[in-house]
Amino acid sequence: MEKNNELRKAGLKVTLPRVKILQLLDAADNKHMSAEDVYKSLIDSGEDVGLATVYRVLTQFEAAGLVVRHNFDGGHAVFELADGDHHDHMVCIDSGEVIEFVDKEIEQIQHKIAERLGFELVDHNLVLYVKKKK
Amino acid sequence: MEKNNELRKAGLKVTLPRVKILQLLDAADNKHMSAEDVYKSLIDSGEDVGLATVYRVLTQFEAAGLVVRHNFDGGHAVFELADGDHHDHMVCIDSGEVIEFVDKEIEQIQHKIAERLGFELVDHNLVLYVKKKK
DNA sequence: ATGAATGCAAAAACTTTGCATGACG
DNA sequence: CGTCATGCAAAGTTTTTGCATTCAT
Numbered sequence: 001m002e003k004n005n006e007l008r009k010a011g012l013k014v015t016l017p018r019v020k021i022l023q024l025l026d027a028a029d030n031k032h033m034s035a036e037d038v039y040k041s042l043i044d045s046g047e048d049v050g051l052a053t054v055y056r057v058l059t060q061f062e063a064a065g066l067v068v069r070h071n072f073d074g075g076h077a078v079f080e081l082a083d084g085d086h087h088d089h090m091v092c093i094d095s096g097e098v099i100e101f102v103d104k105e106i107e108q109i110q111h112k113i114a115e116r117l118g119f120e121l122v123d124h125n126l127v128l129y130v131k132k133k134k
Numbered sequence: 135m136e137k138n139n140e141l142r143k144a145g146l147k148v149t150l151p152r153v154k155i156l157q158l159l160d161a162a163d164n165k166h167m168s169a170e171d172v173y174k175s176l177i178d179s180g181e182d183v184g185l186a187t188v189y190r191v192l193t194q195f196e197a198a199g200l201v202v203r204h205n206f207d208g209g210h211a212v213f214e215l216a217d218g219d220h221h222d223h224m225v226c227i228d229s230g231e232v233i234e235f236v237d238k239e240i241e242q243i244q245h246k247i248a249e250r251l252g253f254e255l256v257d258h259n260l261v262l263y264v265k266k267k268k
Numbered sequence: 269a270t271g272a273a274t275g276c277a278a279a280a281a282c283t284t285t286g287c288a289t290g291a292c293g
Numbered sequence: 294c295g296t297c298a299t300g301c302a303a304a305g306t307t308t309t310t311g312c313a314t315t316c317a318t
Contacts, residue, residue: 013292015298035283050300055283057298071207075308076282090248093256101251106243110262113235114224119264122227125207126260128244130253147317149273169308184275189308191273209283210307 010064017042017049021057025067025081032070032078032098072127088126095132144198151176151183155191159201159215166204166212166223166232206232206261222260229266 003022004014012018024041025033033041039054058079061067070078070089088106090099106126114121137156138148146152158175159167167175173188192213195201204212206225212232222240224233240260248255 013297015292017299048300052284052301053299059284071205073205090251090253092253099251101247103243103247106240109237109240109243113237114262114264117224117233117235118267119224119226119262120267121262121264123263124261125263127258128248128253128255129257129259130248130255133249133252133254147272149317151274182275186276186309187274193309 006066010060010066012060012064017047017053018057018061020045020047020049021054021061022066022081025079031080033080034076034078036076038079070125088128090128090130093129093131140200144194144200146194146198150181151187152191152195154179154181154183155188155195156200156215159213164232165214165234167214168210168212170210172213204261207263222262224262224264227263227265 003019003026007014007018007022020042021038024038025031028041030037035051035054035058038058039049039051042049042054058067058069062069062079066082067079068082070080072078085102086107087100087102090101091097092099110124111121137153137160141148141152141156154176155172158172159165162175164171169185169188169192172192173183173185176183176188192201192203196203196213200216201213202216204214204223206212206223219236221234221236224235225231226233244258245255
């Protein structure tokens with residue numbers, strides 16, 4: 001679906017900052033960007049946008065399900081475009097490289113664990129820290 | 135091993151704040167405390183300690199492997215005493231309750247995933263966000 | 269005694285909010 | 294045109310740092 005329609009469908013006006021941020025996340029080499037990353041990138045592209053707007057827009061996008069927010073390591077949150085497919089992350093501790101993966105089995109077990117303890121699984125966060133085999 | 139020796143072994147002087155914080159984490163009903171939690175608890179116990187010291191001490195304990203820091207969702211880090219046994223966490227998004235669990239199967243699959251992609255699994259972080267079933 | 273550890277306050281890093289102006293539909 | 298969205302600046306949160314004082318060894 002085309003981006004502008006996704007915005008309208010989410011009840012958000014099609015404004016320049018919102019369109020630019022969507023485009024940026026779509027085209028980004030680094031799929032996982034912090035608010036600051038997005039802000040700087042837009043400023044560098046000559047856009048006139050405020051950091052507060054970036055935060056507001058990303059938060060709205062998250063609420064609308066257009067974007068996923070990850071709270072990786074403490075400091076700052078990173079955002080990536082929601083592509084419909086859920087996936088987890090593997091981070092190489094040497095190179096910083098981020099690899100995405102999905103494993104049906106793990107997902108199922110997670111559900112079972114939650115159920116077994118009387119809970120309903122709402123979300124999860126799995127990050128594997130790895131290094132290249134020599 | 136007795137606490138004071140653990141401190142000495144880590145190259146840390148045995149000071150009142152450090153001892154109190156270790157004791158607190160050891161005796162805590164809630165095993166997962168934020169720096170603020172620890173600070174308030176100590177103040178309530180009549181200890182004269184600074185929040186900055188709590189942060190410094192917890193960071194040192196983490197570096198020494200005495201404590202594990204978790205970056206759950208919600209902006210602030212929580213700490214728990216390292217008990218040697220690895221476990222993952224389940225956080226109730228309604229009550230904030232934290233449940234620990236271990237699942238051999240998930241651990242094995244994680245290894246397989248890393249291996250399959252040519253990596254060696256060094257560490258991982260798994261948090262399930264759940265809510266109580268009605 | 270001497271270097272490390274502490275408390276306090278100030279600063280830093282990240283994110284949210286209030287408000288007047290400007291843009292979308 | 295009436296909102297809704299924006300930019301800026303100011304305030305909120307969480308965590309870190311500078312510095313003089315105190316404490317452990």
